[in-house]
Amino acid sequence: MADTSPLNAQRPRRLRQTSLMMEVGIVIVIALLILFVVPLLLTAFGQEFRINMLGRFMALAIVALGIDLIWGYTGMLSLGHGVFFSLGGYAFAMFLQLQLPEGELPEFFTLYGVTELPFFWQPFHSLPFALAALILIPALVAALLGYLVFRNRIRGVYFSILTQASLIVFFHFFNSQQELINGTNGLKTDTAKIFDVYAGSDQAQSVFYTLTVVGLVLAYGLCRWLTSGRLGKLLIAIRDDESRVRFSGYNPTGYKVLVFAVSAGLAGIAGALYTVQSGIISPKTMDIAFSIEMVIWVAVGGRASLVGAVLGALTVNFAKSILSEQFPEIWLFFQGALFLIVVTVLPGGFVGWLRTQGQDLFRSLIGRRRRLMTYPRLAEDPEVEYERQNLRN
Amino acid sequence: MLTSLFNSFFDGISIGSVLLLSALGLAVVFGLMGVINMAHGELMMLGAYTTFVVQNAFKPLGQPWFGAYIFVALIAAFLVTALLGLVLEKGVIRHLYGRPLETLLATWGVSLILQQFVRSVSWVMMLGLVVFCGFFFGAMTLLSRRSHFQRIRGWAITMLLPLSAGIAWAASSTLGQKYQLAVTKPWFGAQNVDVTAPGWLRGGIRLLGAYQMPYVRLFILSLTIICILGMYVFLQRSVWGLRIRAVTQNRSMSACLGIPTQRVDALTFALGSGLAGIAGCAVSLLGSVGPNTGQNYIVDTFMVVVVGGVGKLVGSIAAAMAIGIANYLIGANALSPLVAWFPPLANLLEFFANSSMAKVLVFALIVTFLQFRPAGMFPQKGRTVDA
Numbered sequence A: 001m002a003d004t005s006p007l008n009a010q011r012p013r014r015l016r017q018t019s020l021m022m023e024v025g026i027v028i029v030i031a032l033l034i035l036f037v038v039p040l041l042l043t044a045f046g047q048e049f050r051i052n053m054l055g056r057f058m059a060l061a062i063v064a065l066g067i068d069l070i071w072g073y074t075g076m077l078s079l080g081h082g083v084f085f086s087l088g089g090y091a092f093a094m095f096l097q098l099q100l101p102e103g104e105l106p107e108f109f110t111l112y113g114v115t116e117l118p119f120f121w122q123p124f125h126s127l128p129f130a131l132a133a134l135i136l137i138p139a140l141v142a143a144l145l146g147y148l149v150f151r152n153r154i155r156g157v158y159f160s161i162l163t164q165a166s167l168i169v170f171f172h173f174f175n176s177q178q179e180l181i182n183g184t185n186g187l188k189t190d191t192a193k194i195f196d197v198y199a200g201s202d203q204a205q206s207v208f209y210t211l212t213v214v215g216l217v218l219a220y221g222l223c224r225w226l227t228s229g230r231l232g233k234l235l236i237a238i239r240d241d242e243s244r245v246r247f248s249g250y251n252p253t254g255y256k257v258l259v260f261a262v263s264a265g266l267a268g269i270a271g272a273l274y275t276v277q278s279g280i281i282s283p284k285t286m287d288i289a290f291s292i293e294m295v296i297w298v299a300v301g302g303r304a305s306l307v308g309a310v311l312g313a314l315t316v317n318f319a320k321s322i323l324s325e326q327f328p329e330i331w332l333f334f335q336g337a338l339f340l341i342v343v344t345v346l347p348g349g350f351v352g353w354l355r356t357q358g359q360d361l362f363r364s365l366i367g368r369r370r371r372l373m374t375y376p377r378l379a380e381d382p383e384v385e386y387e388r389q390n391l392r393n
Numbered sequence B: 001m002l003t004s005l006f007n008s009f010f011d012g013i014s015i016g017s018v019l020l021l022s023a024l025g026l027a028v029v030f031g032l033m034g035v036i037n038m039a040h041g042e043l044m045m046l047g048a049y050t051t052f053v054v055q056n057a058f059k060p061l062g063q064p065w066f067g068a069y070i071f072v073a074l075i076a077a078f079l080v081t082a083l084l085g086l087v088l089e090k091g092v093i094r095h096l097y098g099r100p101l102e103t104l105l106a107t108w109g110v111s112l113i114l115q116q117f118v119r120s121v122s123w124v125m126m127l128g129l130v131v132f133c134g135f136f137f138g139a140m141t142l143l144s145r146r147s148h149f150q151r152i153r154g155w156a157i158t159m160l161l162p163l164s165a166g167i168a169w170a171a172s173s174t175l176g177q178k179y180q181l182a183v184t185k186p187w188f189g190a191q192n193v194d195v196t197a198p199g200w201l202r203g204g205i206r207l208l209g210a211y212q213m214p215y216v217r218l219f220i221l222s223l224t225i226i227c228i229l230g231m232y233v234f235l236q237r238s239v240w241g242l243r244i245r246a247v248t249q250n251r252s253m254s255a256c257l258g259i260p261t262q263r264v265d266a267l268t269f270a271l272g273s274g275l276a277g278i279a280g281c282a283v284s285l286l287g288s289v290g291p292n293t294g295q296n297y298i299v300d301t302f303m304v305v306v307v308g309g310v311g312k313l314v315g316s317i318a319a320a321m322a323i324g325i326a327n328y329l330i331g332a333n334a335l336s337p338l339v340a341w342f343p344p345l346a347n348l349l350e351f352f353a354n355s356s357m358a359k360v361l362v363f364a365l366i367v368t369f370l371q372f373r374p375a376g377m378f379p380q381k382g383r384t385v386d387a
Helices: A006-010 A013-044 A049-073 A081-097 A107-111 A119-125 A127-150 A157-176 A202-228 A230-240 A242-247 A252-278 A288-301 A306-326 A330-344 A349-365 A382-390 B002-033 B040-061 B069-091 B100-120 B123-144 B149-179 B215-237 B239-249 B251-256 B261-284 B293-308 B313-331 B343-351 B355-372
Strands: B204-206 B212-214
Touching: A013 A049, A013 A202, A049 A081, A049 A202, A049 A230, A049 A252, A049 A288, A049 A306, A081 A119, A081 A127, A081 A157, A081 A252, A081 A288, A119 A127, A127 A157, A127 A252, A127 B355, A157 A288, A157 B100, A157 B293, A157 B355, A202 A230, A202 A252, A202 A306, A230 A242, A230 A252, A242 A252, A288 A306, A288 A330, A288 A349, A288 B100, A288 B293, A306 A330, A306 A349, A330 B100, B002 B040, B002 B215, B002 B239, B002 B261, B002 B293, B002 B313, B040 B069, B040 B100, B040 B261, B040 B293, B069 B261, B123 B149, B204 B215, B212 B215, B215 B239, B215 B261, B215 B313, B239 B251, B239 B261, B251 B261, B261 B293, B293 B313, B293 B355, B313 B355
Parallel strands: none
Antiparallel strands: B204 B212
């Protein structure tokens, strides 16, 4: 659970350490379950294709973690994470495309009459460079954009619109440059060879699945570490009242740039993992709709809760794939309604609901009094309750 | 060379006028409520579809009348989208004040629903919707007269929602089985529809040399000018305009002075949506319209709002014209003759010389511009810390 409640800070050190150990244990157990038990179960039920689906959705959960970091904790709504996702995907796909005999070019180049490898493809021959690039390129792009935007104290809706515009810009760039990166068609990865194995083969796919689980656990750990310490408190402070943070002598710009870059790096990793498991990366991942969908995963699961982000990404995506298999027309209605409901009725998402109303409901079901934030006379007075609900602010 | 520059300048203005027309409603709403309406593009799309419906209704009337359909369509588009905007404000946006990012997501949800609605709307679906609304809201109105309505409200909603949905579903499915395809066939379907411009808008007038200015573009330009003038007169001369300006400047102070801010919000939102409908009507003259038409316009219109700054019409005008002209000058490579003496720059411009890459360069220019004027061209002056 995220460290949002003030009670956590006052707990004795030993207790905190025990709960931390518990959390690490739970995460490892869940990871092992997903690694070894879930594929067996799905195969037993004859749903093998869902394993690949689960792998892809776990990659998307990594993006959701990044979005939670900047939106749930820091209050910056990015509508352009598709850019970072795709940059990571393209970086790794370029490496895979270059796994050819010496002197040969990827196939699509010959279609457009390109005889020499463009200069920015050259370094992608090496695996270490590609691995570094799929994290660093998105992070650097985000840092640059973030610095230029945050430096001028542009925030809120303006920031969202600018990220969306940058998404469109990158989409147009990738979509129109056929001689450089195959334009609309994108780069295929499943026919490429990595370590003498086809990337689309079962063997490679199971490796990618394992990598995704490990990546998700590591990303969760990173986000957990970032949000639990002093930095996490500062991020929440920036979300709640940025001017006040500024007046207290901090400069939020640096922190915002940092957390935006971290989030973009996570999106880059997720993009690479998603690409190898779906077999292609194309400018479609820079669609406006896809980037906003990423936000709704976090919103459904619960903002400012890392578990919520992961759960939200998995649930919404599985719901999407199942619903659009059954009734392709309904899905858009359903998605639109999801946006409306989450925003109006469930602002804290599922985990947020569990933490507040859900607990109260459960306690009242088993016949206990509900938890009180203040004195019983104040909290249970119907008039006070009425005022709180109807006279907000 | 000068004529070609002049011509592309004129083309830029005509693109800018479409941008301005579509951004106008958005800018007014954003200035007043700080809310970005992601469904603005879809409201435009609805305006375009209204035009299509009106055109089809006028087709049997024959030639002299058919030419006038566009004026009826303009009014109809305005009314339809304004009404929808009003519903949207009362139903969704009103509950999200002070949370602009959530509003953005909610309106995105609305835009998805509208897109799919246009694709799959049919008589059966319309009937189901009407029956559902009739039962649900009728029952709620009846119940709200009871004195203990507040206490039973939650239960009433949980009981009535599935009940009226069930009735509506049953009614529409029996109807669908009885009359089959006649009522279940979608009105528009997923394909694009075409609006034919009336005869007197075809062709164009010759300006300098071989350049032709199509009448449609001129029509849109004059429509934009009329809308701007209308908005200006409304905001500056009418009582409600005064109120809108007051709330834009300082919401809480206006509320203290007795201005009904909620009604101002509802009115402004309806007005902004209506302007989107007019813009949609104009856009439908330029090419075929589909459920995704709105998506093509939203980002550009948002950029107009960001660059122009909020609260002043002149900001939107200047920003729309600047973006339109910049897009065209770069996209048509009109500047390269001017910089031919400096090959690297000319090569760079050559690289950006198509409509996709022009957007890339224009965005870079916008971000650069925001480094110097973060609040846009004509920012709202005031002493607040939080903009």
